[in-house]
Amino acid sequence: MTPSAAPPVAPALSLAPTFDLERVVASIDSMAAQRPVAAQIVSVANSEEASAKELSRMLGADVALAGRVMKLANSAFYGMRGRVTSLQFAVTVVGFATVRTMATVALTDLEDESRLPEDFWQVSTSLALAASALAPRFAERPQDALCLGLLAQLGVALLHHNDPVGYADLWTQERSCAGRRHAEVQRYGISALRLTSVALEQWAFPAGMVAPLKMVDDPTSFQGALLRSAFELAGRITDADHEEIPIERVSCGQLKQRDVLPVLDQVRGDAEELRRALLG
Amino acid sequence: MAARTRVADEHQASPEVVAAVFHKVTVSDAMAVMVVEPVGGDLHVSWSNGMAGRLLGYAAEDLRALSFEQLLPSLSAGELRLLLRRERAVTMTLPVRCASGVLLDCSVSTVPAPAGRRWTVRLAATANETERALRATADAHERRFSTLTERSPVPTLLSEQGLRLAHVNDAFCALVDLQAEQLLGTGWLGTVHPDDLDAVIESAAAVLGDGGEDRDGEARVRLVRADGTERTTVIRFAHLFTPGVGAGFVGTIEDITERLAFESRLAHQANHDPLTGLPNRTLLAEHVACRFTPGGSRLACIFLDLDNFKVVNDSLGHAAGDQLLVELADRLRAAVRPGDLVARFGGDEFVVVCTDVTEDGAVALAERIGEALRRPVTLGGVELRPAASVGVTVQTAEHAAAEELIRDCDIAMYQAKAAGKGRITVLDGEARAQARDKLRLVAELREAIEQRAITLMYQPIFSTEDGTVAAVESLARWQHPVRGAISPATFVPLAEESGLVAGLGLLVLDETCRQLAEWDRELGTSAPARANVNVSALQLDGKLTGHVESALLRHALDPCRLSIELTESALMKDPGAARQVLQQLRELGVQVSIDDFGTGYSSLAYLRHLPVDCLKVDRSFVAELADGHPEITSAVIALARSLGLCTVAEGVETREQAQELTRLGATYLQGFSLAAPLTGRDATAWFARQHVARPAVGALA
Numbered sequence: 001m002t003p004s005a006a007p008p009v010a011p012a013l014s015l016a017p018t019f020d021l022e023r024v025v026a027s028i029d030s031m032a033a034q035r036p037v038a039a040q041i042v043s044v045a046n047s048e049e050a051s052a053k054e055l056s057r058m059l060g061a062d063v064a065l066a067g068r069v070m071k072l073a074n075s076a077f078y079g080m081r082g083r084v085t086s087l088q089f090a091v092t093v094v095g096f097a098t099v100r101t102m103a104t105v106a107l108t109d110l111e112d113e114s115r116l117p118e119d120f121w122q123v124s125t126s127l128a129l130a131a132s133a134l135a136p137r138f139a140e141r142p143q144d145a146l147c148l149g150l151l152a153q154l155g156v157a158l159l160h161h162n163d164p165v166g167y168a169d170l171w172t173q174e175r176s177c178a179g180r181r182h183a184e185v186q187r188y189g190i191s192a193l194r195l196t197s198v199a200l201e202q203w204a205f206p207a208g209m210v211a212p213l214k215m216v217d218d219p220t221s222f223q224g225a226l227l228r229s230a231f232e233l234a235g236r237i238t239d240a241d242h243e244e245i246p247i248e249r250v251s252c253g254q255l256k257q258r259d260v261l262p263v264l265d266q267v268r269g270d271a272e273e274l275r276r277a278l279l280g
Numbered sequence: 281m282a283a284r285t286r287v288a289d290e291h292q293a294s295p296e297v298v299a300a301v302f303h304k305v306t307v308s309d310a311m312a313v314m315v316v317e318p319v320g321g322d323l324h325v326s327w328s329n330g331m332a333g334r335l336l337g338y339a340a341e342d343l344r345a346l347s348f349e350q351l352l353p354s355l356s357a358g359e360l361r362l363l364l365r366r367e368r369a370v371t372m373t374l375p376v377r378c379a380s381g382v383l384l385d386c387s388v389s390t391v392p393a394p395a396g397r398r399w400t401v402r403l404a405a406t407a408n409e410t411e412r413a414l415r416a417t418a419d420a421h422e423r424r425f426s427t428l429t430e431r432s433p434v435p436t437l438l439s440e441q442g443l444r445l446a447h448v449n450d451a452f453c454a455l456v457d458l459q460a461e462q463l464l465g466t467g468w469l470g471t472v473h474p475d476d477l478d479a480v481i482e483s484a485a486a487v488l489g490d491g492g493e494d495r496d497g498e499a500r501v502r503l504v505r506a507d508g509t510e511r512t513t514v515i516r517f518a519h520l521f522t523p524g525v526g527a528g529f530v531g532t533i534e535d536i537t538e539r540l541a542f543e544s545r546l547a548h549q550a551n552h553d554p555l556t557g558l559p560n561r562t563l564l565a566e567h568v569a570c571r572f573t574p575g576g577s578r579l580a581c582i583f584l585d586l587d588n589f590k591v592v593n594d595s596l597g598h599a600a601g602d603q604l605l606v607e608l609a610d611r612l613r614a615a616v617r618p619g620d621l622v623a624r625f626g627g628d629e630f631v632v633v634c635t636d637v638t639e640d641g642a643v644a645l646a647e648r649i650g651e652a653l654r655r656p657v658t659l660g661g662v663e664l665r666p667a668a669s670v671g672v673t674v675q676t677a678e679h680a681a682a683e684e685l686i687r688d689c690d691i692a693m694y695q696a697k698a699a700g701k702g703r704i705t706v707l708d709g710e711a712r713a714q715a716r717d718k719l720r721l722v723a724e725l726r727e728a729i730e731q732r733a734i735t736l737m738y739q740p741i742f743s744t745e746d747g748t749v750a751a752v753e754s755l756a757r758w759q760h761p762v763r764g765a766i767s768p769a770t771f772v773p774l775a776e777e778s779g780l781v782a783g784l785g786l787l788v789l790d791e792t793c794r795q796l797a798e799w800d801r802e803l804g805t806s807a808p809a810r811a812n813v814n815v816s817a818l819q820l821d822g823k824l825t826g827h828v829e830s831a832l833l834r835h836a837l838d839p840c841r842l843s844i845e846l847t848e849s850a851l852m853k854d855p856g857a858a859r860q861v862l863q864q865l866r867e868l869g870v871q872v873s874i875d876d877f878g879t880g881y882s883s884l885a886y887l888r889h890l891p892v893d894c895l896k897v898d899r900s901f902v903a904e905l906a907d908g909h910p911e912i913t914s915a916v917i918a919l920a921r922s923l924g925l926c927t928v929a930e931g932v933e934t935r936e937q938a939q940e941l942t943r944l945g946a947t948y949l950q951g952f953s954l955a956a957p958l959t960g961r962d963a964t965a966w967f968a969r970q971h972v973a974r975p976a977v978g979a980l981a
Binding site: 021022077078084086089092093094095096129132143189194202210211262 | 365367466467478527
């Protein structure tokens with residue numbers, strides 16, 4: 001997890017000759033123009049004044065997104081067993097932050113798995129569920145942690161969109177989080193997580209959601225500890241070759257090994273369901 | 281300069297306006313502003329206002345000496361361009377290094393100048409003192425709430441959105457014996473019994489949905505613990521709205537398992553017979569009522585009354601009787617079909633309720649039950665073969681209410697018993713009609729007694745010694761408004777069967793005393809010396825003497841004016857108790873007669889010890905005199921005389937009978953030909969005439 005522990009960058013992952021970070025960052029703006037409803041929801045959903053009524057009214061203008069929210073609300077993940085019959089109720093059930101997250105997913109075209117690295121959503125859902133399950137131990141809201149986990153790899157998608165072949169190689173060759181971030185900085189001048197934070201900050205996501213993305217590489221930072229721990233658990237679940245790091249270390253001592261076993265079981269059980277609910 | 285001109289042009293602002301705005305920014309205490317531009321390949325602060333210096337603790341000159349990168353240690357050199365974009369404004373929350381080295385969290389907003397080589401940077405500390413204080417207060421509230429919830433013995437759930445839990449307290453974890461991590465999210469729904477899950481979701485959805493803040497949800501839910509055992513709970517949901525997040529709920533759980541078990545025990549005790557464990561009469565009535573649909577035809581009741589159960593109780597004791605009831609209850613349970621109800625109706629009575637059965641099916645079941653009951657059972661070393669009289673009723677169109685069904689099978693059972701025990705009787709239409717007619721008659725009899733519509737006739741009793749009237753016998757009469765005169769032979773047994781005999785007896789006793797008192801007033805010494813009142817066997821209890829005494833007192837009569845007549849069969853039911861009551865009556869000063877003597881099975885030994893004054897020779901024996909058979913009458917009179925008792929011969933119809941009875945030594949005579957029963961008013965006139973006329977018996981003799 002620490003940069004010093006990162007493996008050396010493979011020669012094949014040298015700097016992408018055509019990669020233009022400014023262009024990638026600029027593309028974040030242009031996305032809003034393509035999905036204006038999603039962009040509007042992203043911009044208002046976190047407001048203190050946001051209401052289920054207002055959000056559902058906005059969602060109504062994007063049938064595809066509204067359908068996904070309804071489907072998610074009625075999924076086993078939220079336990080409502082098909083009782084959610086109105087969009088407003090759906091917004092209530094999944095929560096405003098999740099609506100915003102889904103709007104962000106739509107905005108950044110994360111729904112199209114063909115344009116993402118292999119097992120992107122498997123990692124993202126595991127990361128999100130692990131963060132959600134561990135959140136109370138870090139005095140964080142599970143729902144916020146879930147959204148952070150779902151969107152943490154937004155930067156991965158952006159990098160992959162702009163350098164599909166190069167990023168796919170990087171993703172395949174570097175399995176550890178720290179290794180990937182090291183390779184990303186080497187190749188693109190910025191890590192995917194940092195890019196996520198830039199995008200989320202640009203879309204005015206709350207600072208509390210952005211800060212962990214920035215702090216995740218500082219092993220002494222408590223603010224980054226939840227996300228670090230969630231990455232560690234997601235790695236254990238999704239990567240058979242994952243090299244475990246003691247959870248006590250990544251969690252700033254908040255977790256013990258025995259704490260994570262039930263979480264691992266829970267995440268394994270729910271991840272696929274959440275992926276299906278999110279992507280349809 | 282060129283750039284400045286372009287700005288002025290775009291905003292249509294004059295140089296004076298631009299100067300005014302610049303001045304405002306320069307002296308502002310509200311915002312820290314800097315201008316950053318590349319100097320020699322590095323980014324430097326080329327200008328800053330006073331507030332920027334104060335916020336970061338630098339003098340303006342020192343700020344200008346710094347590389348901009350040094351102020352933002354969290355950004356790598358490459359990442360600085362993410363903040364300083366040429367084409368758009370950017371805002372980031374970043375730690376900014378102050379002169380003291382302290383990192384201050386700031387919202388850093390950058391706006392590119394039109395030329396794209398210079399940026400205006402605005403710094404705003406993310407939290408001022410007031411905000412920090414407010415946050416501290418909020419955090420303190422949050423901690424207090426957390427502590428309260430955490431340590432509360434009330435199991436509590438907290439959802440911030442939908443059904444996904446954000447928090448469970450220790451009490452809930454203990455209730456279901458799982459760790460919090462296993463319950464968060466939707467994990468807790470796994471502890472809800474599958475059959476109750478819909479109720480939970482409905483209740484939670486009610487508080488989560490539109491208008492949920494005005495509603496409370498409540499559901500009775502079984503929670504399945506880790507070891508598979510169940511706890512029955514009531515979960516109460518209350519709406520919880522978190523601004524900017526959405527709607528959730530607070531759920532509190534009340535474990536009502538113990539309370540329900542206690543209530544269930546109480547309910548079971550209230551609805552079940554403690555001896556056999558069978559449902560009692562109350563539950564039977566509820567059970568039948570639940571299954572009774574007017575017009576239905578496949579609901580049946582089977583009424584069983586054990587034959588000769590009293591013999592078992594009397595001979596082997598009540599413990600053996602109880603043992604027999606328990607054994608037979610078990611056999612009944614085993615003999616009926618699944619779903620049939622077996623109830624203990626009363627002492628040795630049981631009722632089986634069957635649904636979806638024909639009459640033939642009900643009879644077949646009754647036969648099967650009868651066979652099961654007849655299997656030998658050994659009690660106290662004695663082998664018994666229990667048997668029951670069984671009444672069967674299947675619902676017909678005539679049954680308007682559930683209780684009619686039970687009543688009809690009760691009637692059928694009585695018919696079976698009357699037909700000779702150990703039988704099965706199905707109540708047919710005619711029997712039902714008779715039974716209902718009898719029921720109506722009972723109701724009318726009750727009304728007649730209450731309204732004193734039962735009247736008395738008085739038949740004079742003559743002394744054989746001098747032909748004078750020694751007494752009268754009170755005879756109850758019922759003139760039914762529709763059915764006409766109803767014989768005492770009909771309505772007295774009816775009163776005995778239906779629990780009305782006590783009321784009837786009191787009526788006769790009181791009316792007789794009243795009439796005697798009236799005669800005393802109207803006739804003086806011509807009034808009858810005594811009145812004989814018949815008492816049913818059912819009245820022969822500890823209360824009888826008290827009733828007699830109070831009637832005498834009420835009408836100011838001497839006890840010797842009354843004679844109580846009891847049948848010998850009534851006395852022989854419980855001779856010991858009867859003797860005690862008769863003794864009390866005698867001590868009171870009331871005479872006691874044995875009615876219909878010779879028709880029952882009196883023990884002469886008992887008779888000797890009974891405190892009686894008189895024997896009444898039954899009319900059947902008197903009638904035999906005319907056939908030349910005076911033997912029994914003679915024997916009874918002789919017996920009475922030898923015991924020092926007087927005799928009254930009933931049913932004297934002819935002069936010859938009167939003469940013969942006088943000859944045989946009868947003390948008194950009573951009969952239609954001597955004097956017919958009279959109403960009270962007629963009797964008054966009759967006695968007045970007697971006072972001046974010669975004795976009737978003398979006339980007959």
